[in-house]
Amino acid sequence: MANMSHATTLTVCYDQWAPMTIFPSAESSARGVVIDMLDQIYTAEGYKLKYYEVPLARGLDMVAEGLCDMLPEYLFSKNSEKDFVYATEATFAYASAFVVRRDDPWRYNGIQSIKGKRIATGPGWDYSSMSIDYQNYIDDPKNSSFVEVIAGYDDVVDRVFHMIRENRVDLYVDNELVLQHVLNQLNLNDDLKIVRPGLEHKLVEFPIFSKKMPTAKRQELIRIWNEGRLSLKGNKEKMILNKYNVTLEE
Structure with a gap:
């Protein structure tokens, strides 16, 4: 509890991409599958999460500018490597x-x-x-x-x-x-x-982290995500997906 009272804040920009990422409303406080995963992973490590709900293009700019620490889902693009650092563990690979x-x-x-x-x-x-x-x-x-x-x-x-x-x-x-x-x-x-079929390859999404933050902080945040995402594989992942009535095909 002492650790939680001095929690480090993680600022998260994300866009509406239901059911994976959802803007909360008066009707529902749900934030989506990936945000629930993010919340579980980082709060377990003593972080407090602060969210900015923005369109994707604005979210990418805010991470690049250092206004947000990270954005939880973005596809791999070589053009983006100059502005962001990708985590190693993907959120999901989508058909x-x-x-x-x-x-x-x-x-x-x-x-x-x-x-x-x-x-x-x-x-x-x-x-x-x-x-x-x-x-x-x-x-x-x-x-x-x-x-x-x-x-x-x-x-x-x-x-x-x-x-x-x-x-x-x-x-x-x-x-x-x-x-x-x-x-x-x-x-x-x-x-x-x-x-179906859709496009030729699956859509593989990763969290991206700002290059504006100190390298040690960014590496720690990425380490926490990578280890946390692996720990959610299996039943824990299915429970979060079930909450939003979706199932990923293997």
Whole structure:
């Protein structure tokens, strides 16, 4: 208890990516699977966690600027290594999938299959770890009229789903758990559907830590995460996932 009363504060920036990371509301204080894991790992080591709920692009900037110590989930991107240090242990490796209108027979079959389709994404979102071809396609200025970048605070994915239903965009790719969660939350199963396969590789996410903090502090925070994440494998991990009604396929 004496240790807890002098707890070191860990500042955490994170974006809305339910059910993995969730902004609490008047209806629910839940923060999502990954935040629950983070909380368990660091409070056990005497840390107090302070959260900043921000869009992903802002969260990345805040970690790079040293305004936050860490962000709990980000995919590996070589472009980011100059601003952040990645933990060794991933949060999860997610299978991706697409969401389209229910009457759309489209399936992903390599980059040729998305040509002419209107694609939704968000600012600062990087798909290169899942598919270099897909990332290059959405980055190519020649395709800008087919790529819709949706900015927002906590409802980007929700808005994308409504835009697909309204025929304003055609498809969106994400973590399959996120797609299923949003589809159910918005009650759009009659209008939209999830289609597989997704992109070529799984989406592997890692916590990232600011380079602005002292090296020794950062190394200690990363060590705590790496050891803590390993300790949650198995039943402890399943209990947290069950709380949010999701199951990861092996």
